[in-house]
Amino acid sequence: MTNYAVILAAGKGTRMKSDLPKVLHKVAGISMLEHVFRSVSAIEPEKTVTVIGHKAELVEQVLADQTEFVCQTEQLGTGHAVMMAEPVLENLTGQTLVIAGDTPLITGESLKNLIDFHINHKNVATILTAEADNPFGYGRIVRNQHGEVIKIVEQKDASDFEQQIKEINTGTYVFDNARLFEALKNINTNNAQGEYYITDVIGIFRENGEKVGAYTLKDFDESLGVNDRVALATAESIMRRRINQQHMINGVSFVNPDATYIDINVEIAPEVQIEANVTLKGQTKIGAETILTNGTYIVDSEIGQRAVITNSMIEESSLADGVTVGPYAHIRPGSSLAKDVHVGNFVEVKASSLGENTKAGHLAYLGNADLGANVNIGAGTITANYDGQNKYKTLIGNNVFVGSNSTIVAPVELGDNSLVGAGSTITKSVPADAIALGRGRQTNMAEYAKRLPHHPQNK
Template identity: 75%
Template sequence: MSNYAIILAAGKGTRMKSDLPKVLHKVSGITMLEHVFRAVSALNPEKTVTIIGHKAELVREVLSGKSSFALQTEQLGTGHAVMMAEEELARLAGQTLVIAGDTPLITGESLKNLIDFHVNHKNVATILTATADDPFGYGRIIRNQHGEVTKIVEQKDATEFEQQVKEINTGTYVFDNKRLFEALKNINTNNAQGEYYLTDVISIFRENGEKVGAYVLRDFNESLGVNDRVALATAESVMRNRINKAHMVNGVSFQNPEATYIEVDVVIEPDVVIEANVTLKGQTKIGSESFLTNGTCIVDSNIGQRVVVTNSTIKESTVADGVTVGPYAHIRPESVLAENVHIGNFVEVKGSTIGENSKAGHLTYIGNAEVGTEVNFGAGTILANYDGKNKFKTTIGDNVFVGSNSTIIAPLTIGNRAVTAAGSTVTKDVPEDSIAIGRGRQENKDGYAKHFPYHPSKR
């Protein structure tokens, strides 16, 4: 039997107090809508229809090429939103999942279990439910003696007995697809909100004597719907704990997992050690046996094995095995550090490739450069690559020694085994095996220091 899915993503989310559609707020690096779509994808649906409305084009961009879309021009309730998918789905045989786009914690495994339960029990509709310690404010699931759902009752309509029920409606459902769209034709807006409620189809099925069931989530946290910034922070906390736990199970050591932020798409190999206050974002991969110290931030970068990053920032770069970075280094986008490179304290690298075993120990800027192997940068070196309008490239060969406080003004090339004298300003190419000296000549004035007020003879 075929699976289909409808993701409800048309609402503004007024309680978020944001111009951004609610489903586009992020949890652990990706939008809530993407989290839901990934969970839904575990079902391998033949067709997924995302219902869009508020700022529809922004929402469409997130799932462009992955989902079909149906536009809800007026937000007239959940039932009305599902009606928008009629043209895409109504004639198809199978079962359809209906899920809100603001439930980022739901997992694909739970949705698979829901579908299996629905099919095995031959239900016309199955409600995903959860057991809440404090069910106040939720719709309650009322069952008969056979465990079948007889109704969903809202808090304000529940009797005193019904309010004691702790099984609540999560707002996620599976329906027989054709029966869903047939029943939607019979719901109305005769309610306090003047909206079409999807839950009304449950009553229609029961009145027809059709079987309605409920599958209970194992983890209540998965049921969280995000309606405001408080719930968004809660979702972030739950997701962070889930991500960090998965890495620990896979062999990663955390000094303080509660104080470590790792986004959902980050890949970490075993035997990595991560101290507190480390941030790993985007499409980042960390190789085995690497060590990331307190304060490190890595974004969209590929880090090799046995790398040590000490309180430094790396963005959109590649770092090979055995590299050491920091403390207080900044590796900016499009940089490549080859094996066993050392980038020390207060060194900035931008858009450069640095060859194996090269070292920049401290207080150095390397921009738009191609650096060979076994190169040593003395303290205070600057590769001046920008004239205020254009960026220029510096090429440095193998085994070059760049003296402290050298200023290398691009574009130029320094040949293999060349040396720049400390304090030099280098403005033209340096041939192989040559020494470049570009500094003012020193002249000593004997005895002149006695005329300065700080001289000991003046005290």
């Protein structure tokens, strides 16, 4: 049978205390809405309809070209939101998943199990439920003595007896598509919230003698709906634990997984070692046998095999096999480090490329520079690439030796095999195989030190 899906993403999320629509708050690097959409994709829906409302244009940008959109201009409840999908789905044959966009922890596997349960039991509606130790705030699943679902009652409408029920509604459902939209025409706002509840269709189905079932989640954590920053942090913690666990299963070693932050899109090869307080974000990829030490922070970067990154920051850059970085280095966006490059402590590289076996051991700044292979950059060296208005390029050939405390004033080129003497300021290009000295002549004034007050003979 054919599957369809409706994702509810119209709410503002007042309790988030944010101008950003609730479903766009991020968990493990992507929005809650994207997490839900990925899970929904597991059931391979023929049509997916996302109901948008508050700041609709922002929400639409996140899933552009991946789903159809309908707009709920007034947020009058979950039932009203699903009504908005009627022009797209009404009269189609199949089953429709209805899910909230603020439930980022529900897995695709659970949604597939829910659909299978619904079809195998020939239900007109199936509710995804969970067993809660503390069910306060959730809608309760009310069953009869035969275990059949009679209704769902919201917290504000529940009797004292109903409030003791532990089985709760997760807000995710599967319906016979045609019957769903027929039943929605008969619900009303006669409840404590004055809203159209999607849950009211369950009562309509029961009155008609139609079969309503419930599928219970194995993991209660999946049921979490995020309504405030506290729940958002809880979702982040659970998702991070899941992500790290999967990496460990895949052969990655963690010193302290509870103190390691890895976004959901990060790719890590086997035999990587990750120490505590490491953060990997965005579209980062880490090659096999690489070591990431305590405090390393990598964003949208690709690290090759057998690299060692020691307590350093890398952003939007690529590092080849065998590269060593740090401690306390900063590789800024647009940089590429070739095989076996070494960038040491307190070195900053920005929008630059470093050829194979090139080394900048300490206290250097390389900005807007292209360096060849086997280059040595001495301590305290900088490329002066900015004149206050424009940035200029420095080109350094192969096998160049730049002595300590040198300033290379761009635009300038250092030819292959050239040498720059320590303490030089280079403002003109240096030919291949040449030695450049750009410093004032040293003058030694004999006996002059004896004239100074601090000289031992004057004390």
